[in-house]
Amino acid sequence: MGKSGTGGIERLEQQFFALLRSGLWNKAIDVTLFEGEVAWRNLLEMGQKQTVLGVLADGIEKLPVAYRPPLSEIRWLQMQVVAMKRHYVLLNHTLKEISKDLRTAGIHAVLLKGQGVAQYYRYPEQRQCGDIDLYVSSEEYVQACNVVRNYGIATGEESENRAHCHFSRNQVIVEVHRLVTYSDDPFMDCKLQGIVNRYFQNTLSYKVLAETDIWLPPINFNAFYLFFHLVKHFIMEGVGLRQICDWALFLHVHQREIDKKQLLDDVRSVGMLKLWKIFGCIAVNYIGLPMEEFPGFQSVAEKRVRRVINLIFYVGNFGHYTPQNGTRPANYYKGKLYSFHKRYWWKRQIMPLCPMLIGRWTFFSLFHSIKVVLLHR
Template sequence: MSRAEEQFFALLQSGLWGTPVDTSLFCRDTDWPAILKIAVMQTVSGIVFDGISGLSSELQPPATIMRRLYQTVIRIEQSHELFNERLTRMIALLQSGDVHPILLKGQGVARNYPNPVRRQCGDIDLYIGKKDYKRACELALGRGIVSNGILESHKHFHFDWDGVKIELHRVVEKLPDPFKNKRFQCWTQYHLQKNKLNVWNLNNTEVLLPPANFDALYIFNHAFHHFISDGIGCRQLCDWVMYLHRFHAQIDRQELMKDLNDFRLLRAWQIFGYIAVHQLGLTKEEFPFYTDKFREASQKIILRDILLLGNFGHYDPKWKTRPPGYLSGKLHNFRMKNRRALKLFSIIGENVSLYYIYYLVIGMQQIVNDKFNRH
């Protein structure tokens, strides 16, 4: 790990936990542009800013860099407030049609951070369920909320509402193995029953949230899904870490172990768990089923991939060579997934093989939907 990467993780941990930064790492000249570039790639600039704020003034970046960073943080905070406003308005709209959505990830996990407004927003995911899905989509369309960029995938109806991406989910997720997926759908229905949900009061609006055992696994599975596909940034792992920290006492570990084994996720869980503990600062006691037996794979393959490719793999230089055409672009993505599958096969072969086939099938279905079934 480079010096800038070590410094980045020291600042990130300080921002996550409110702990002092190891100042010995900053006793010499510090390459602040390199550190802040990593923070941007990993979409954790706001959290790193909190870590930097804990340094003495002589160790902090020059004033010009601090001003630019502060402007970035202000934009992150404004985005957080905008997302909360959109979330409450969308929930009120759906409830007016007797639809009661469940918030997945996003603003719901942001509240687990010591400073929620510093977590960078992505989108708003609302689980509707198959029964009310069509009515929810009609409500969004009927009230004129949908402005442009409407698309529908096998999982959700997604659209842009004046700069905020919203997804209305008919299903939470689909697993690539049809047998495991059938079990996962039953597992989802079991956990997302009304009497098991948590309630978060946001701006006088009741926001429904999943229970602890559901989110502990789901937040990880979602990040892992994206990691196999294109890559992830530290923000996705920070969401998982902060959730495990806040709800570790409520998680039924025996049940979680059974679920991880049922969905063949235990090995991946433990590989990423090494990063959760050693790079992000979660205690071993708060991480279920910690082991260091995957240390080498975790550091040399997984962590290196995260640092190189950044948030959802957006910094992979191969994206720059993607051709502009729709079908030629899809073919380019297919080739990239081929290379990524080969790279990851040695460490998480079973998961990669299944997801590869899954993405191939879903990708073909998406092409058909985009071309012929667009709303």
């Protein structure tokens, strides 16, 4: 959806971003955008698909009562917000308990993403949260997995891959990472691990989550990592606006602490400068981050930015809402073929944005997928 569509779609998008910016930055809304009939159900569905419904709820509260949604929509929204708050409390409780167990075992884990960036929102409990991601050193990885395995009650499937162990405990997903991040492209991965090692070798540069003793990554690394992580998901299957909001808020809060030259050098070293500029335009022109707070801001052709915005709205958070997705077959090989077709379609949509980077990414990801299928793991 975008400016190439009908006037109704343009207005709907304007309303959506007005509410989003208001909720993020605590700013007044242009109420003239909400005069006349408003497609509230469509707006709320957009917020749900982009996992920013809690932020929209805050924006809606800033509208005069006469401009707000009908009572039925308000009640539905309130139910969603209550569920978010409950899950937020559950995640915080689980995080504190697991962190305590890890420290008792002599392991000090680093919290990645999630609750670590929720603190930058006006109302952290209204950020739609997902799981808990903890990074530990390779020497402590097996022991850390055992600590989490012995915590609580298993409430879902649990598995392990080359990067992390995936647990479902007390209705909360917990992932223990031995790698902060990685790439299937061995050349990019070499650069990535170099960046990780440079930042993580000095524990004095770690930060601490407010009102806890839980470690957070170094600020400059997080500015890079939040971007890399959202781009990684964007290239793989699609990404929601929540990840861009996380990143924009982080850049805003830590604008004076970030070494902008080093950050841009890190982005350039992994070949993502083109996408940095595109997502920077989205962060500034759509999300509302002040231009001077974005490192190395440069305007990009609006056609390219609109392409990304349209795709984000089309597929939703992590590509879960792609209309032609259908249901993944239960059969192992048919399921893999389904995933291949889905990702091949997606790569065709995004390839023109950065052909060299996305082309390499696609090649090495395909090679890895074939290896997984042949080895059946």
